[in-house]
Amino acid sequence: MEPAMESDATTTELEERKELEEAAGATGATSTPGDANAATGSESAGDFSEEQLHVFAGHQKGNYPLYADDKPAGGVNYEYLDHTADVQLHSWGPTLKDSFESVVQAMFDYMTDIRCVESTINHDVSVEGDDMKSLLFNFLDEWLFVFSAEPFFIPREVKITEFDTKKFKIQSTGIGEYFDLVKHPQGTEVKAITYSNMQIHEDKDTNDVYVIIDI
Numbered sequence: 001m002e003p004a005m006e007s008d009a010t011t012t013e014l015e016e017r018k019e020l021e022e023a024a025g026a027t028g029a030t031s032t033p034g035d036a037n038a039a040t041g042s043e044s045a046g047d048f049s050e051e052q053l054h055v056f057a058g059h060q061k062g063n064y065p066l067y068a069d070d071k072p073a074g075g076v077n078y079e080y081l082d083h084t085a086d087v088q089l090h091s092w093g094p095t096l097k098d099s100f101e102s103v104v105q106a107m108f109d110y111m112t113d114i115r116c117v118e119s120t121i122n123h124d125v126s127v128e129g130d131d132m133k134s135l136l137f138n139f140l141d142e143w144l145f146v147f148s149a150e151p152f153f154i155p156r157e158v159k160i161t162e163f164d165t166k167k168f169k170i171q172s173t174g175i176g177e178y179f180d181l182v183k184h185p186q187g188t189e190v191k192a193i194t195y196s197n198m199q200i201h202e203d204k205d206t207n208d209v210y211v212i213i214d215i
Contacts, residue, residue: 078106092206117156
């Protein structure tokens with residue numbers, strides 16, 4: 001009877017492997033958005049690791065790997081407000097620096113579930129502006145560029161290390177990883193940052209920031 005049991009176990013394992021490969025192959029998914037085959041979807045399921053296949057199978061069921069905890073780093077100090085054809089980001093915090101950090105986090109959380117982003121790589125961004133609104137615009141725009149260009153870095157959180165409101169300069173560090181279509185759920189694409197109805201309320205205890213993004 002032992003040889004039969006071993007055969008049954010092997011058959012089950014092969015069947016599970018086949019199901020995973022078929023699930024991955026049916027969508028033409030690729031490992032990263034920068035892959036040369038991404039546009040054609042020509043990559044085969046055999047190019048995925050066993051771990052990637054299991055993660056992908058979890059995606060099919062609506063499950064994604066969460067890292068550290070089930071909440072974005074630093075808590076949630078932002079929300080999304082309806083706006084004609086676009087969306088308005090609203091962030092707040094005990095200081096204006098906190099609100100700037102939260103609004104960029106809100107932007108990335110709109111593009112994917114940042115709870116699924118692992119904190120493994122650091123990336124620095126420095127920007128300048130002519131006033132506070134242009135500083136905020138450039139801050140968000142530069143981080144959007146970092147995500148949109150290779151190697152498609154997406155932060156779980158962004159920390160401002162220097163916040164100069166007199167010379168209008170920001171130095172910041174994002175902690176995250178490279179975006180992976182197999183690993184990270186796809187949200188809504190952010191096409192551009194806008195100046196439309198941009199608001200920075202330094203006179204309030206909550207330091208509210210409002211930014212409309214083009215989606």
